[in-house]
Amino acid sequence: MFDNLPVPGRNDPCWCGSGKKYKKCHGPSDERMESLYLEGEEVLPRSLLKTAADIEGIKASAAVNMGVLDYVGERICAGTSTMDINRWVEEYLGAHDAVSADLNFEGYPYSVCTSVNDVVCHGFPNEKDILKDGDIINVDMSTIKGGYFSDSSRMYCIGEVSEQRKRLVEVCHNAVNAGLDAVRPWGHLGDVGAAVNKVCRDAGFSVVEEYGGHGIGREFHEDPFVSFVSEEDTGPVLVPGMCFTIEPMVNASKPGIRTDRGNGWIVRTADGSDSAQWEVQLVVTEGGYELLSW
Numbered sequence: 001m002f003d004n005l006p007v008p009g010r011n012d013p014c015w016c017g018s019g020k021k022y023k024k025c026h027g028p029s030d031e032r033m034e035s036l037y038l039e040g041e042e043v044l045p046r047s048l049l050k051t052a053a054d055i056e057g058i059k060a061s062a063a064v065n066m067g068v069l070d071y072v073g074e075r076i077c078a079g080t081s082t083m084d085i086n087r088w089v090e091e092y093l094g095a096h097d098a099v100s101a102d103l104n105f106e107g108y109p110y111s112v113c114t115s116v117n118d119v120v121c122h123g124f125p126n127e128k129d130i131l132k133d134g135d136i137i138n139v140d141m142s143t144i145k146g147g148y149f150s151d152s153s154r155m156y157c158i159g160e161v162s163e164q165r166k167r168l169v170e171v172c173h174n175a176v177n178a179g180l181d182a183v184r185p186w187g188h189l190g191d192v193g194a195a196v197n198k199v200c201r202d203a204g205f206s207v208v209e210e211y212g213g214h215g216i217g218r219e220f221h222e223d224p225f226v227s228f229v230s231e232e233d234t235g236p237v238l239v240p241g242m243c244f245t246i247e248p249m250v251n252a253s254k255p256g257i258r259t260d261r262g263n264g265w266i267v268r269t270a271d272g273s274d275s276a277q278w279e280v281q282l283v284v285t286e287g288g289y290e291l292l293s294w
């Protein structure tokens with residue numbers, strides 16, 4: 001088959017470990033992948049497809065990941081330092097037999113990313129950064145539990161936030177939902193990015209090109225890369241069992257970004273305008289998708 005992975009006999013047990021006969025399990029989906037591949041479509045290897053057991057593992061990890069974000073949401077307010085958030089994260093993870101996927105990832109030195117106002121992503125928690133009335137902050141959390149990764153992020157508005165900032169946060173959220181609506185089994189990944197991008201552009205905002213979503217499972221960042229600057233009917237075919245994130249970074253003004261030269265991590269808008277991001281994690285199903293982490 002197109003991905004050179006084994007193909008069981010029709011009546012043999014499925015490769016996914018379900019215990020069902022191949023013909024009653026992944027057989028039909030595998031056949032459809034093969035024929036799309038032969039038609040010239042971009043079809044990703046079946047090794048990326050999550051089994052029922054994988055999804056259970058991801059859900060257990062995601063329960064903690066979302067628990068962290070709830071925990072933060074209950075506490076965050078004007079006067080919170082972004083290092084307080086890092087402490088809450090470690091406290092919660094420790095109490096739930098889980099660890100941060102961020103900490104030491106490619107040398108990242110903290111357990112969470114806290115990105116305030118013009119920080120696009122990878123903001124460092126810092127004792128000296130105290131949240132104040134009117135700030136917007138993205139808290140991006142990624143958890144490893146039982147060998148499975150989960151990943152989602154939320155925006156928090158601190159006190160009274162300007163109408164412009166509220167709109168940025170809201171439009172970004174709507175864009176993620178539009179992306180979710182575009183997830184269809186046997187559709188294309190490009191449909192998702194195109195839907196996200198349209199919502200942002202229609203609102204006069206721009207989407208960062210350099211970063212995107214990603215496959216996720218037993219690894220933090222798996223294929224595919226999920227661009228939010230993409231065209232409909234392009235890119236890999238979406239197949240039930242694919243698990244990935246939708247996480248557009250949306251700038252209030254121009255899409256350009258600059259990475260901090262001092263630490264090589266913190267990304268800001270080039271023009272100093274505000275930026276927002278929401279992230280969800282999903283699995284493609286026969287009927288559409290199931291949200292796993294938000």
Ligand code: MF3
Nearest residue numbers: 102105108113122140142151
């Ligand atoms: N959580 C980010 C994502 O959504 C990745 C952050 S990597 C880190 O994919 F090292 F900065 F934590």
Ligand code: CO
Nearest residue numbers: 151245247279
């Ligand atoms: Co992510």
